Amino acid sequence: MTDHLSQTMYILLVDDNPNNLKVLSEAIQGCGWKALMATDGESAIAQAEYAHPDLILLDVMMPGIDGFETCQRLKANSITENIPIIFMTALSDATDKVKGLEIGAVDYITKPFQQEEVIARLKLHLKISHLTKTLEQRVQERTSELSQSVQQLQQTQLQLIQSEKMSTLGQLVAGIGHEINNPVGFLGGNRTHIEQYVQDLLRLIQLYEQKLPDPDADIDELIEEIDLEYIVEDLPKLLASMDQGITRLKDISCSLRTFARSDISSKVEFQIHEGLDSTLMLLKHRLKDQGNRPKIEVVAEYSDLPPISCYPGQLNQVFMNIIANAIDAFDELHQHRLEQNIAHDTTNTITITTSFEHEEQTVTVCIADNALGMPVEVKERIFEPSFTTKPVGKGTGLGLAISYQIIVDKHNGKIDCLSTPGKGTQFMITLPI
Template sequence: MKSSNNDRLNTNISNKSTILVIDDNPTNLSLAANALEYRGFNVLIASDSLSGIKRAKFAHPDLILLDILMPEIDGFETCRRLKEDEKTQNIPVIFMTALNQSEYQVKGFQVGAVDYVTKPIQIEEVLARVNLHLQLYFLTQKLEQQVEERTTKLNRALQELQESQLQLVQSEKMSSLGLLLAGITHEIKNPLGFIAGNLEHTEVAVKELIEYLKLYQEIFPVSGTIIQEKAEEIELEYLLSDLPKMLISMKQGIEKIQEISRSMQTLSRADRNEKVNFNLHEGIDSTLMILKHRLKANEYRSGINVIKNYGSIPLILGFPGQLNQVFMNLIANAIDVFDEVISNQTRTDDLIVEISTEISLDYQQVMIKIKDNGHGMSEEIKKQIFDNLFTTKEVGKGTGLGLSISRQIVEEKHQGKIFCESKLGQGTIFTIILPIFQDDNSELND
């Protein structure tokens, strides 16, 4: 004869289920325990409420059969205490009682019981109710587990989506920035070269003209009235002494523009699919050059002094454009800190951004620190600064993506670490640690 589905389910439940019976009557205790053990359940017993509560906390049974009428602490109070404890609150409780008035049954449900059986107990009734509530209990646990797993998967999918969005934003931003800077660099490169080349010839020509005029003055010290008047009109002597200085200034200006152009070219360097050897100092210096105008004094603060403590570090195998973006984010944030105006008070104290680099003792990592002596941040804010879309800036002045993207670039793209140290009133330090993966021919960079 084949067994029914219910019989198989009941057998499975009994094979893995533990039942705690709490009753001060030895006869009832023995009767219930023997019947349950005969059906394959693991049975624990307790003859009073306090020991029953202790056993429930320690063994965590799957179901509790609880007598109501017991000395000192009755079943109602026992159930209430079980439901108040996180360790036992989810265990289903079935009351065993000779009190069949509805008010006692209602009270039992109010304190947290799931069912009740009347005394004298009928074994088949007890087994039927035990099996029913164990099924519900295990189904509930399974459902909660499925919900938790689904929630975990959804959270993971959400995190992956956010990371993908960050990558898209970063790629689009870097692509747009790279195209913009590359276009500007290309457009000014040719005119700069033309001006620089002609300026050299102009310098030589002016020098020769001045020598010619001086020679003319020596040979013909007495010139005509018209020539003398023109010389005084154009302030010839001043012009002869000042013209070379003007050419020198123009040459310096051209060199500065060329330096900016080179920095823009460095920052706009398009990343390939593969990493390349990269000079970190070159990237930092290019970033500082682009941000130089923001370091100057303004109406709210004095100028920002940049201190560079560069160590001898090797080339880093990485994506230069992305690492330059990290430097840009961190240094620009440090400047933003100084630009924040509190109660319209002008800052005249020394404003410092210190940038240091060094190699680890085992020559396996490079450390970059960007430190400012700004107002720092609270622990609460510090915990959130790398979160996606978190910003402390005013609306329209910050996207909340800079530091999140920076962490992604450092940790995911370069297998490094980035972290922040900060205290209110004591400034902030951002530390980047990058592993040294490089070609054998790489040289140290000062």
């Protein structure tokens, strides 16, 4: 007897003949197996559901429901469908044997039977059943291992993509920051001198006008040609406009440095509002009126937040992905409205809310839009690598997958999404301090 049959096996004997049950029971117990007995189909089904035998020896001719119907009901029941069934019959008609095999039996024993034959067939089918179960278990284990390997590979790929992006971005921003800072500093410094020079020249002209109230014809002609009065009025405005431009360049340079800080190796203390503001600064051009699409209003409802220990550059990348996706959603919404000739009746709004939970010592960032929203089947897959609803060339499907990894794996936080089709989407990010 093989090892797998040395453990206790339960055989359900189903026969309306008590003598047959007695003979079979003695033979089965002689092999070290346990015999369960039933004299009709109904009680056989009930015992099979309750006791889960390893094999069923089933008589064909019984009162009530016969063996064929009993077998069909056992095979239709999810609890008993995998139990091997061997038919016992006094019939030798090949048609009955084919019918039994077609409805799910694994073998046939013809009465009168030899005990040795019965035991041999029982051993064979118990062994086959054991091998089948073992194979299924091994397949499940192997499938699970492969699934884990695929997930680990995807995670590793995302980490490599993330590291490469942040490294490249950090180098790019460092170079851009350096390139911007030098001319901006030059312009800022010179603008101060130009403003002083212009004021001095205007004072000189005013003094000339006071001292020489009656200039000759050539001077009058030149004053009229250059429109001196307009120049005197417009020069301060031009200088103020240049000042705003230089300030804007400084803000962009500062936002770039804040957005993509080189902080890969260790966490640092960081104020989340700085990251949100720098992200919005970099996306400012996309928030403006785009012709077909009205401007997007940003409503920032910030609470007092303590700084948190984190990787600022990576968090900012999450903010960038979510807010940029919201802008894309507004673009799609207005393209749809144009195609359907639907009037625009609401203000495009992205609302950013932050809060601090004292008891949990966590910070929450909520980014919500009132754009398209997502169907349930899309929302359930948004964090999967390579899943995207955008046209070819418009999206990689990695933005939210990387965002999930940054929040959950890198920062031990949570990121959740609520979305209602036709009403909007909301992302909630919770981070430990």
